Amino acid sequence: MTPVTDSLAILKRENQVLREKEKQLTIINDFAIELIKKISIDEIVWFIAKNVAARMGFFDCVVYLYDEPKDCLIQAAAHGPKNPIHFDIKDPIIITLGKGIVGCAAKNGKSELVHDTRKDPRYIIDDDYRLSEISVPIIFEGKLIGVIDSEHPEVGFYSKQHLKILETVAALASVKIANTQHAEQLANHQKNLEEQVNLKTKELQDSVEKLSKSNQDLESFAYAASHDLQEPIRTIASYLQLIERKEKNLSSESREFLNFAVDGSKRMRKLLEGLLSYSRLKRTGFENEEINLDDLLTVMTANLNRQILETKATLKYGNLGVIFGNKTQISQLFQNIISNAIKFRKEGVSPEIDIQRATKDGYAVITIEDNGIGIDPSFHQKIFQLFSRLNTINKYSGSGIGLALCKRIVENHFGEIEIDSEKGKWTKFTIRLPLENREF
Numbered sequence: 361m362t363p364v365t366d367s368l369a370i371l372k373r374e375n376q377v378l379r380e381k382e383k384q385l386t387i388i389n390d391f392a393i394e395l396i397k398k399i400s401i402d403e404i405v406w407f408i409a410k411n412v413a414a415r416m417g418f419f420d421c422v423v424y425l426y427d428e429p430k431d432c433l434i435q436a437a438a439h440g441p442k443n444p445i446h447f448d449i450k451d452p453i454i455i456t457l458g459k460g461i462v463g464c465a466a467k468n469g470k471s472e473l474v475h476d477t478r479k480d481p482r483y484i485i486d487d488d489y490r491l492s493e494i495s496v497p498i499i500f501e502g503k504l505i506g507v508i509d510s511e512h513p514e515v516g517f518y519s520k521q522h523l524k525i526l527e528t529v530a531a532l533a534s535v536k537i538a539n540t541q542h543a544e545q546l547a548n549h550q551k552n553l554e555e556q557v558n559l560k561t562k563e564l565q566d567s568v569e570k571l572s573k574s575n576q577d578l579e580s581f582a583y584a585a586s587h588d589l590q591e592p593i594r595t596i597a598s599y600l601q602l603i604e605r606k607e608k609n610l611s612s613e614s615r616e617f618l619n620f621a622v623d624g625s626k627r628m629r630k631l632l633e634g635l636l637s638y639s640r641l642k643r644t645g646f647e648n649e650e651i652n653l654d655d656l657l658t659v660m661t662a663n664l665n666r667q668i669l670e671t672k673a674t675l676k677y678g679n680l681g682v683i684f685g686n687k688t689q690i691s692q693l694f695q696n697i698i699s700n701a702i703k704f705r706k707e708g709v710s711p712e713i714d715i716q717r718a719t720k721d722g723y724a725v726i727t728i729e730d731n732g733i734g735i736d737p738s739f740h741q742k743i744f745q746l747f748s749r750l751n752t753i754n755k756y757s758g759s760g761i762g763l764a765l766c767k768r769i770v771e772n773h774f775g776e777i778e779i780d781s782e783k784g785k786w787t788k789f790t791i792r793l794p795l796e797n798r799e800f
């Protein structure tokens with residue numbers, strides 16, 4: 361051979377190698393571009409199986425995915441004579457790590473290139489003897505994701521070149537599969553979370569519904585009971601009074617007992633009246649109007665004139681501004697609190713009641729402070745309950761309904777009522793009512 365033909369031969373060979381390389385690069389490039397577009401694991405594995413087989417002229421290609429909880433490989437996609445229909449694997453092959461050539465590639469994290477399967481004791485015969493096999497693990501950040509495997513009927517079919525391309529494909533696929541798995545897990549997690557939130561919301565709605573139903577039942581019961589019980593109580597009281605008037609020879613002791621009974625029935629009537637007004641307090645649908653608090657208090661002091669004069673009480677207020685609400689209910693609210701402030705005064709001390717108003721966070725904040733007997737703070741919650749009183753009836757009259765009523769009125773107006781006090785010194789009620797004119 362002449363040097364010219366020599367170098368020509370070299371050039372030809374190099375050209376051949378370059379073409380080969382170009383072909384490989386094109387395969388990898390095309391693969392990478394298409395892979396990016398896949399969005400689900402299923403799409404990705406089927407794309408790999410089909411493309412590897414077609415582009416590289418392989419007889420078949422199977423993709424296995426590693427199932428971490430079960431610690432095994434499960435066939436996820438396959439292309440070749442055994443699986444002519446895409447996306448349809450009825451009984452996926454399951455491979456234990458370390459078993460067969462695929463299992464070994466997975467367990468050792470190293471590719472396997474078997475030129476003659478007859479000489480490899482690890483080879484597991486399927487339906488047909490395939491004489492060569494190539495297995496490449498898919499690994500991401502040191503963790504096994506799956507295996508790409510291909511078998512061929514001929515001996516020595518797979519080359520080092522094939523191995524190189526397949527390893528590049530596996531590396532590209534590993535990132536994509538790992539990312540997609542994460543995204544799918546996240547989406548599942550989110551879905552679970554959403555389902556749980558929906559479930560809880562539904563449960564909550566159900567219990568609110570049940571609660572409001574039982575509240576309504578209770579309200580109508582309280583109304584019916586207090587209404588229907590008034591009549592028999594009235595009868596008892598009038599017959600007791602009749603006996604007292606008719607029986608001239610009653611001993612003074614019996615007369616005293618009769619008086620107790622009459623008093624009792626009168627108190628009972630008062631309690632029933634209170635209960636009736638409590639259950640009549642409408643929660644919704646009432647008239648909502650602008651109320652000038654100074655005007656309202658002026659009317660109230662006129663109503664309480666007798667008590668104010670008797671106890672020499674002084675009321676300090678002014679510039680209380682306006683609020684929105686139901687006038688009847690708001691009047692009841694102030695009347696209850698102010699009459700309590702007068703009633704629970706210290707012996708020998710004239711009641712001084714100071715009413716102020718501030719505005720904070722969209723609320724009118726109204727405080728009513730007195731210089732009376734005060735309340736032990738441990739009773740602060742209790743006094744807002746129906747019929748709860750802290751003093752004997754002999755010392756201070758009342759039915760224990762006033763503050764329960766106040767609480768309900770304030771709640772009807774989407775507000776809050778709080779108490780602060782020092783036993784033996786003072787009591788201060790704080791009422792917060794929303795400034796905006798809400799629909800009730």
Ligand SMILES: Nc1ncnc2c1ncn2[C@@H]1O[C@H](COP(=O)(O)OP(=O)(O)O)[C@@H](O)[C@H]1O
Binds near residue numbers: 704735743758
């Ligand atoms: N301004 C106040 N000072 C001291 N104690 C009070 C005051 N307001 C309410 N209380 C206590 O709270 C209890 C409940 O009040 P309320 O529901 O109005 O019932 P009543 O006035 O019929 O006793 C009262 O019995 C009293 O013990």
Ligand SMILES: [Mg+2]
Binds near residue numbers: 696762
């Ligand atoms: Mg009261």
